[in-house]
Amino acid sequence: MKQRWSGWALLTGALTISATALAADPGAAMLANACAGCHGTHGGSAGLTMPSLAAQSKTAIVEAMKKFRSGERPSSIMGRLAKGYTDQQIDQLGEFFSKQKLHFTHQQVDAAKAKKGAELQEANCSRCHLDDGKDGKDDTPVMASQWLPYLQMQMELYQSGKRKMPEKMAEKVKPLSKEDLDALLHFYASVNK
Amino acid sequence: MTLDRRNFIKLMGGASSLALAGCATQGPAVSAGSAAEIMPKGSARRVVVVGGGYGGTIAAKYIRMMDPSIEVVLVERNDHFVSCPFSNLYIGGILPDLSSLTIKYDKLVANHGIKFVQAEVTAIDPAAHTVVTSKGTLKYDRLVISPGIDFRTEEIEGYNAQTPEIMPHAWKAGPQTVLLRKQLEAMKDGGTVVLTVPLAPFRCPPGPYERTSMIAHYLKQHKPKSKIIVVDANPDIASKGPLFRKGWDMHYKGIIDYRKAAKVTAINAAGKAVLIEGIDEVKGDVVNLIPPQRAANIAVQAGLVGDDKKWCPINADTFESTKQKDIHVIGDASIAGAMPKSGYSANSEAKVCATNIVNLMNGRPVTPLSGINTCYSYITEGEAISVAAVYASKDGQIIAVPNSGGVSPADWSMVKTEATYAKSWLRNILTEMST
Ligand SMILES: Cc1cc2nc3c(=O)[nH]c(=O)nc-3n(C[C@H](O)[C@H](O)[C@H](O)COP(=O)(O)OP(=O)(O)OC[C@H]3O[C@@H](n4cnc5c(N)ncnc54)[C@H](O)[C@@H]3O)c2cc1C
Numbered sequence: 001m002k003q004r005w006s007g008w009a010l011l012t013g014a015l016t017i018s019a020t021a022l023a024a025d026p027g028a029a030m031l032a033n034a035c036a037g038c039h040g041t042h043g044g045s046a047g048l049t050m051p052s053l054a055a056q057s058k059t060a061i062v063e064a065m066k067k068f069r070s071g072e073r074p075s076s077i078m079g080r081l082a083k084g085y086t087d088q089q090i091d092q093l094g095e096f097f098s099k100q101k102l103h104f105t106h107q108q109v110d111a112a113k114a115k116k117g118a119e120l121q122e123a124n125c126s127r128c129h130l131d132d133g134k135d136g137k138d139d140t141p142v143m144a145s146q147w148l149p150y151l152q153m154q155m156e157l158y159q160s161g162k163r164k165m166p167e168k169m170a171e172k173v174k175p176l177s178k179e180d181l182d183a184l185l186h187f188y189a190s191v192n193k
Numbered sequence: 194m195t196l197d198r199r200n201f202i203k204l205m206g207g208a209s210s211l212a213l214a215g216c217a218t219q220g221p222a223v224s225a226g227s228a229a230e231i232m233p234k235g236s237a238r239r240v241v242v243v244g245g246g247y248g249g250t251i252a253a254k255y256i257r258m259m260d261p262s263i264e265v266v267l268v269e270r271n272d273h274f275v276s277c278p279f280s281n282l283y284i285g286g287i288l289p290d291l292s293s294l295t296i297k298y299d300k301l302v303a304n305h306g307i308k309f310v311q312a313e314v315t316a317i318d319p320a321a322h323t324v325v326t327s328k329g330t331l332k333y334d335r336l337v338i339s340p341g342i343d344f345r346t347e348e349i350e351g352y353n354a355q356t357p358e359i360m361p362h363a364w365k366a367g368p369q370t371v372l373l374r375k376q377l378e379a380m381k382d383g384g385t386v387v388l389t390v391p392l393a394p395f396r397c398p399p400g401p402y403e404r405t406s407m408i409a410h411y412l413k414q415h416k417p418k419s420k421i422i423v424v425d426a427n428p429d430i431a432s433k434g435p436l437f438r439k440g441w442d443m444h445y446k447g448i449i450d451y452r453k454a455a456k457v458t459a460i461n462a463a464g465k466a467v468l469i470e471g472i473d474e475v476k477g478d479v480v481n482l483i484p485p486q487r488a489a490n491i492a493v494q495a496g497l498v499g500d501d502k503k504w505c506p507i508n509a510d511t512f513e514s515t516k517q518k519d520i521h522v523i524g525d526a527s528i529a530g531a532m533p534k535s536g537y538s539a540n541s542e543a544k545v546c547a548t549n550i551v552n553l554m555n556g557r558p559v560t561p562l563s564g565i566n567t568c569y570s571y572i573t574e575g576e577a578i579s580v581a582a583v584y585a586s587k588d589g590q591i592i593a594v595p596n597s598g599g600v601s602p603a604d605w606s607m608v609k610t611e612a613t614y615a616k617s618w619l620r621n622i623l624t625e626m627s628t
Binding site: 025026027031033034036037038039040041045046047048049050076080085153 | 563
């Protein structure tokens with residue numbers, strides 16, 4: 001009998017602890033919904049210089065947030081905001097957005113550039129930017145359907161050295177001309193199904 | 194020119210008695226509305242949302258997204274909504290019209306199965322869980338109100354119902370915004386614009402200073418001999434002060450005359466004059482008088498304002514009123530701790546409130562608040578500054594998460610980027626509200 005009682009106590013004790021732990025945790029959806037004012041409902045952006053977060057790979061989001069937080073990746077407000085989240089919360093954000101449906105945009109691109117870009121993608125980028133850039137692998141972001149002005153801004157940051165290019169990307173980008181890169185961006189922006 | 198208070202009022206002639214009459218009608222009007230029940234409530238649980246602005250649209254949408262078994266009725270007096278954010282760019286002559294700031298409700302309502310009632314809410318009966326509207330009554334299980342602000346015009350002697358037609362506030366976007374721009378366009382070169390800022394808290398802390406920048410921008414381009422006098426009741430610029438000052442020094446030297454700790458206590462609308470602390474008179478060819486503010490009339494009528502008689506105290510996680518059960522107040526009308534009265538805050542608060550209404554209606558524990566505010570202000574057409582922060586609830590209070598947030602770098606390195614980001618901010622937040 002005595003043993004049973006102490007077992008009870010232990011059990012309820014454990015329950016209480018996990019309940020308070022939960023109570024202090026806003027949870028993934030609560031955290032992520034606050035981002036949607038700038039990044040769109042469920043991370044599908046309508047703003048030309050704002051990336052969609054929907055369907056991004058979890059690692060890509062977590063890494064981006066941590067780099068914003070440390071200042072390694074340049075930003076205007078993302079650094080200030082990222083400082084407001086713990087590692088665990090950043091993980092939850094990554095998890096949440098990685099589970100959302102890819103957000104397709106319908107934007108005007110240069111068809112000739114997009115066509116050339118499709119070939120360049122196949123030959124140079126497709127091993128990491130899988131499935132026309134629709135699928136993110138590890139820390140590789142989803143490129144498909146991102147707004148062209150956003151993609152161009154990021155490419156400029158890479159080219160100027162303000163944003164550090166991952167080595168595996170630098171290798172591929174080096175031989176490409178400015179026109180090639182622009183064509184690639186037009187291609188990614190055009191992928192919408 | 195210095196005048197004593199009594200002479201000033203005398204100069205206003207009959208205006209002071211008019212003002213009294215004006216005050217009497219300023220208070221929230223309680224009207225019975227039409228007594229018949231519209232949309233009789235069935236067995237489904239129902240949330241009624243009052244106000245289709247920055248807060249209300251999002252609360253309605255997120256409740257439906259999170260629990261489609263809850264019926265949501267959105268009540269709004271207009272069939273469209275005009276955004277205050279970016280309305281300063283229209284006043285500054287940068288935007289040609291208000292169309293890019295205007296949203297309709299049709300897609301939002303269709304996409305999420307929200308029931309929309311275009312009507313004026315004239316009263317709320319918390320005990321009977323009933324909203325009285327100009328079209329009839331509505332029953333609710335829970336009520337969300339996001340009605341924005343109204344003005345404490347009774348604190349300005351001489352203010353009456355006609356004053357906004359002469360001295361526009363343009364602090365609710367729409368016809369007032371258009372009127373202010375028209376007055377600026379009609380002003381002669383060499384004229385003086387007076388902009389008055391009320392004591393904080395008010396809707397959008399950086400708003401008056403962005404407005405100042407945009408009016409100065411307009412004057413510099415079109416009426417270079419003119420100037421703008423800012424009469425600010427606050428001890429200093431209420432938000433992003435050093436950044437605004439830097440921008441003004443760079444672009445608007447000699448155009449902006451900023452006067453702090455100067456509270457408007459009386460006006461002479463006919464003479465286009467404001468009186469500071471009953472003594473100093475400031476005259477303008479155009480007067481943008483932004484009166485002191487409080488929660489919108491309907492919040493006062495429903496007994497939702499606190500001891501200050503201005504704003505609505507709430508629970509920091511659910512936004513449920515501490516004055517009335519089952520009524521939640523979000524947006525500018527609420528006292529949301531560290532979260533400022535901004536559109537982004539209203540958006541973020543709406544989601545927190547929606548999450549917890551769904552939790553409460555399903556017998557689940559409350560989820561602690563996590564919120565964000567991001568607010569851009571333009572200095573010129575191509576330069577903007579920002580303030581941003583992350584919020585959490587702690588011991589029943591909404592606090593800014595320590596060591597996070599802040600304003601744009603002082604070295605001006607981000608202003609061009611932020612001017613482009615601000616446009617995406619607007620597109621995204623208006624799309625969230627309208628789809
Ligand atoms: C000049 C200016 C610039 C601004 N710039 C920014 C900015 O850049 N970024 C930012 O984040 N914020 C900005 N703001 C602040 C922002 O506009 C407000 O904080 C935001 O609108 C608050 O949302 P709300 O839902 O509380 O009220 P609102 O958005 O005003 O919505 C209230 C709605 O309720 C309706 N309503 C009220 N009473 C009733 C009733 N009795 N019956 C029926 N309907 C009713 C109204 O018609 C309205 O549609 C700015 C404000 C101003 C004035």
